[in-house]
Amino acid sequence: MAFGLILASAATGMALRRVLPGHHLEGDSKEVIRLATALIATMSALVLALLFSSTRTSFEHNSASLSRMTADIVELDQLLEEYGPEAKSLRKTLRSEIQPMIDSIWRDDAEAHGVKPIQKPRGEVILAMLRELTPKTPAQASIQARALQVGTDLAQTHLALFAQPSDAISSTFMAVLVMWLMFIFGVFSMSSSPNPTLTIILFVCILSASAAIYLVMELGLPFGGLMQLSSDSLRNALK
Numbered sequence: 001m002a003f004g005l006i007l008a009s010a011a012t013g014m015a016l017r018r019v020l021p022g023h024h025l026e027g028d029s030k031e032v033i034r035l036a037t038a039l040i041a042t043m044s045a046l047v048l049a050l051l052f053s054s055t056r057t058s059f060e061h062n063s064a065s066l067s068r069m070t071a072d073i074v075e076l077d078q079l080l081e082e083y084g085p086e087a088k089s090l091r092k093t094l095r096s097e098i099q100p101m102i103d104s105i106w107r108d109d110a111e112a113h114g115v116k117p118i119q120k121p122r123g124e125v126i127l128a129m130l131r132e133l134t135p136k137t138p139a140q141a142s143i144q145a146r147a148l149q150v151g152t153d154l155a156q157t158h159l160a161l162f163a164q165p166s167d168a169i170s171s172t173f174m175a176v177l178v179m180w181l182m183f184i185f186g187v188f189s190m191s192s193s194p195n196p197t198l199t200i201i202l203f204v205c206i207l208s209a210s211a212a213i214y215l216v217m218e219l220g221l222p223f224g225g226l227m228q229l230s231s232d233s234l235r236n237a238l239k
Contacts, residue, residue, distance in 0.1 A: 002174075002178045002181070002209075002210045002213045002214075003206060003207065003210035005178055005182055006178065006181050006182050006185050006206045006209065006210065007203075007206055008182075009182035009183070009185055009186040010185045010186060010188070010189040010202050010206060011189070012186055012189075013185070013186035013187060013188065013189035013190035014189045014190070014194045016186075016190050017189070017190045017191075017192075017193065017194070020190075030191075033187060033191070036187075037183075037184055037187045037188070040180050040183055040184055041184050043180065044177060044180040044181060044184065047173065047176075047177055047180075048177065048212060048213075048216070051169070051173060051177075051216045052212070052215070052216050052219070055169065055216050055219035055220045056219055058219070058220070058222070059219045059220075059222050059229075062161065062164065062222040062223075062229060063222070063229055065157050065160060065161055066161070066229055066233065066234070067233070068153075068157055069154060069157045069158060069161070069234065070233045070234055070237050072150050072151075072153055072154040072157065073094070073098065073154065073234070073237045073238065074237050074238065075150050076094060076126075076147060076150045076151055076154065077091060077094060077095075077237075077238050079143050079146055079147045079150065080094070080147065082143055083133070083140055083143045083144070083147070084140065086133065086134075086140075087133065089129075090126070090129045090130065090133070093125065093126065093129060094126060094238075095238055097125060097126060098234060098235070098237065098238070099235075101158055101234065102231045102234055102235065103115050104158075104162050105158075105161045105162060105164070105223055105231070106223050106224075106228070106231050107223070107224075108223070108224040109224075109231070124155065126151050126154070126155070127148070127151050127152065127155055130144065130147050130148050130151050131148070133147075161223075164222070164223065169216065169217055169220040174213065174217070177213065178213070181209055185202060185205070185206055185209075188202060189202055
C-alpha cells in the first residue's frame with residue numbers, strides 16, 4: 001500500500017511539472033522547495049531509524065525470551081527426572097503443555113491449522129503440580145525448590161510472550177511517515193523533466209523506501225508474518 005501511494009504521488013508530481021508555470025519551479029521558489037524537502041526528508045529518516053531501532057530491539061528481546069523459555073523447559077524436565085519416579089506424571093504433563101504454549105504464542109499459525117488458541121496462559125498447571133510433590137529426602141526437597149524456581153520463571157516468560165500485542169507498530173506513525181514520503185517523491189519527480197533514467201531511479205528509491213517500511217512492520221510482528229520467530233526450538237526441546 002505504501003509503495004502504491006508513493007508511486008502515485010511521484011506520477012502526480014510528473015503531471016504537475018507539465019502544467020505548472022516555469023517560474024514556480026525556478027529561482028527563489030526552487031530554493032524554498034529544496035529546503036522544505038530536505039526538512040521533511042530529515043524527519044522521515046529520523047522517524048524510520050527510530051522505528052527500526054525500536055522494533056529490532058523488541059524482536060531481539062522476544063527471541064531471547066524464547067530461548068530462555070526453551071532452556072527452562074529442558075532444565076525443568078531434567079530436574080523432574082532427577083527427582084525420581086514420583087515426578088513421572090508431572091513430566092508427561094510438562095510435555096503435553098508445550099503444544100498449548102506454542103499455540104497461545106503463535107496464534108496466527110494455530111488458527112491457520114484450525115486450532116483455537118487458548119485465551120489465557122496455563123503455566124499455573126505445572127506450578128500447582130510442583131507444589132503438590134512431597135519430598136522424602138533432603139535431595140528431593142532441594143530439587144523441588146529449584147524446580148519451583150524454574151517453573152515460576154517459565155510461567156512468567158510465557159505470560160510475557162502471551163501478552164505480546166498483535167501489532168506493536170503505531171498505525172499513526174506509519175501513516176504520517178508514508179505521507180512524508182509521498183511529499184518527498186512528489187517534489188522529486190516535479191523538480192525535473194521526466195526521462196527514462198529519472199523514472200528508473202525514482203522507482204528503485206520508492207521500492208527501497210517501501211521495503212524499509214515493510215521490514216519495520218515485519219519486525220513488529222515477532223510471532224506472525226514472514227520474519228516470525230520459529231517455534232521449532234520449543235517443539236524439539238524435550239525430544
